[in-house]
Amino acid sequence: MVVTDARAAHGGVMHVAVGHGPGGYGAVGHGGVGYGGVVHGGVVHDGVGLRAVELAGSWNDAMIKFGNTAGAIAGFLAVLLLVFFAAGRATGRFARPLAVLIFLGPALLLVLVGLVVPLVRTIVLSFHNDDSNRFVGAANYNWALGNDSIHQVLLTTLLWLLIVPVAATGLGLALALLVDRMRGQSIYKSLIFMPMAISLVGASIIWKFVYDWRDTSQSQIGLLSQLAIWLGWRHPPNWILSQPLNTFLLMVVMVWVQTGFAMVVLSAAIKAIPDEITEAARLDGAKGLRLFWYVTVPMIRTTLVVVLTTVLLITLKAFDIVRTMTGGNFGTQVLANEMYSQSFTQFNVGRGSALAVLLFMAVLPLVAYNIVQLRKERATR
Numbered sequence: 491m492v493v494t495d496a497r498a499a500h501g502g503v504m505h506v507a508v509g510h511g512p513g514g515y516g517a518v519g520h521g522g523v524g525y526g527g528v529v530h531g532g533v534v535h536d537g538v539g540l541r542a543v544e545l546a547g548s549w550n551d552a553m554i555k556f557g558n559t560a561g562a563i564a565g566f567l568a569v570l571l572l573v574f575f576a577a578g579r580a581t582g583r584f585a586r587p588l589a590v591l592i593f594l595g596p597a598l599l600l601v602l603v604g605l606v607v608p609l610v611r612t613i614v615l616s617f618h619n620d621d622s623n624r625f626v627g628a629a630n631y632n633w634a635l636g637n638d639s640i641h642q643v644l645l646t647t648l649l650w651l652l653i654v655p656v657a658a659t660g661l662g663l664a665l666a667l668l669v670d671r672m673r674g675q676s677i678y679k680s681l682i683f684m685p686m687a688i689s690l691v692g693a694s695i696i697w698k699f700v701y702d703w704r705d706t707s708q709s710q711i712g713l714l715s716q717l718a719i720w721l722g723w724r725h726p727p728n729w730i731l732s733q734p735l736n737t738f739l740l741m742v743v744m745v746w747v748q749t750g751f752a753m754v755v756l757s758a759a760i761k762a763i764p765d766e767i768t769e770a771a772r773l774d775g776a777k778g779l780r781l782f783w784y785v786t787v788p789m790i791r792t793t794l795v796v797v798l799t800t801v802l803l804i805t806l807k808a809f810d811i812v813r814t815m816t817g818g819n820f821g822t823q824v825l826a827n828e829m830y831s832q833s834f835t836q837f838n839v840g841r842g843s844a845l846a847v848l849l850f851m852a853v854l855p856l857v858a859y860n861i862v863q864l865r866k867e868r869a870t871r
Contacts (some may be wrong), residue, residue: 612846656749679757
């Protein structure tokens with residue numbers, strides 16, 4: 491038995507702490523009133539003291555991590571300065587090759603370490619079992635393409651791809667046309683573009699409060715539920731649990747974030763249309779919807795396609811919104827979140843890697859198409 495007797499005067503009242511062996515008893519006396527202590531190895535520790543120790547330990551860990559990060563950044567900058575100094579002193583026939591190596595070398599190294607090596611490793615892991623210690627061939631791909639639950643995930647992902655890019659691009663185009671005709675358009679554009687400055691996790695938390703549901707006998711904090719009640723819907727549903735409505739409500743978050751991006755890019759493209767073309771069309775009798783459909787849209791077609799495919803790429807990799815708001819439950823699972831769940835929740839690295847490869851194969855054609863369209867747009871300019 492270990493006994494700790496700690497006595498301290500607080501207004502004439504003595505504190506006594508007693509511990510009795512592992513799993514024994516602990517008591518603190520305070521003027522006849524008992525206070526609970528914490529017993530560790532037979533010693534009673536004051537709760538405030540434990541919190542102070544934990545806080546000090548967390549602070550020390552944070553300082554160590556900050557020091558390591560600062561040291562790594564300082565070392566990286568020192569190496570860069572040394573390399574640039576050496577390049578500046580180089581002369582003769584080695585000057586140009588050395589400059590090319592210095593400017594391209596770090597970028598190529600980062601691409602190699604951050605993209606090529608992980609890609610190759612992921613492809614290799616996709617042909618192994620969950621522990622990556624046995625080759626299983628195409629078993630993980632057969633599972634991904636033949637499993638009913640994955641089919642549902644793919645259908646949900648396809649639904650996102652069909653709705654979100656079209657909705658975000660369409661709203662962005664409509665807002666670009668409307669805001670460009672208003673006074674103080676920069677203010678309105680800034681407000682509409684502002685959600686782009688918020689991370690998808692932050693946007694998800696905001697909209698999670700909007701969709702929050704409580705029983706009608708309680709005060710509502712969810713904006714959507716309160717609006718439904720004001721409009722006469724006595725018992726609105728739990729929005730996040732209602733299938734398939736919850737999937738569309740999650741799409742609203744992505745559309746809200748991406749609409750500002752589409753509006754800004756398309757507004758710049760519309761302003762780049764030569765006035766001569768617009769005036770000639772108006773002289774020929776085109777106005778309103780005809781002017782928009784036969785003049786504006788063809789002139790910004792390339793930019794429209796680039797915006798659409800860019801939002802399509804972002805939507806295909808949708809992860810943060812689903813992970814934050816539903817965790818992929820209640821029929822809202824998408825491919826990117828399923829990949830994460832398989833790899834880091836169910837710890838099946840083989841299946842997670844196979845889904846990652848499938849996601850990469852779906853993204854790659856869109857990226858290539860986007861690059862081709864951007865080159866065409868630059869060529870026309």
